Amino acid sequence: MLTSTLYYSSSESAFPGTPEATGHRSEPHFGVRWKVVAIIDEHTEYHGQMKDISVNGASILLPVNLRDIASFDLVIHIPALHTERESHLVYIKGSQIYTVYDCNENAFRTSVEFREFKSNHDIGFLMNRLNKHYHALGQ
Numbered sequence: 001m002l003t004s005t006l007y008y009s010s011s012e013s014a015f016p017g018t019p020e021a022t023g024h025r026s027e028p029h030f031g032v033r034w035k036v037v038a039i040i041d042e043h044t045e046y047h048g049q050m051k052d053i054s055v056n057g058a059s060i061l062l063p064v065n066l067r068d069i070a071s072f073d074l075v076i077h078i079p080a081l082h083t084e085r086e087s088h089l090v091y092i093k094g095s096q097i098y099t100v101y102d103c104n105e106n107a108f109r110t111s112v113e114f115r116e117f118k119s120n121h122d123i124g125f126l127m128n129r130l131n132k133h134y135h136a137l138g139q
Helices: 120-133
Strands: 035-041 044-053 057-062 071-078 087-101 107-117
Touching: 035 057, 044 107, 057 071, 057 087, 071 120, 087 120, 107 120
Parallel strands: none
Antiparallel strands: 035 044, 035 071, 044 057, 057 107, 071 087, 087 107
């Protein structure tokens, strides 16, 4: 559960060129299949999977429609590069942009804008992992 109230805004200087800074969405998106948990409140959480991610948001696949939920917490499980290590957990507060049913995935696809990271280290970790180990979509 996310219990800390200290989060770092995704619009801080760690994100030069982000939509908040430039007024448009220019960051690359990366196709990933990482585990994700959407935490609605202290009693409700949904386990799903990332479809794609950028440093400012993600498209996640969930078994439920979050149509009426404006914001929620996410726990992203970034897989370790070596099998003997555990996943790195990234805690983020996010806002829903939209939710649609994706019949190809047999799940609801929710677009999430990242609002705050629990740890400033997680921002760098995510950027590093994506840029060094994944190819951006459409490139």
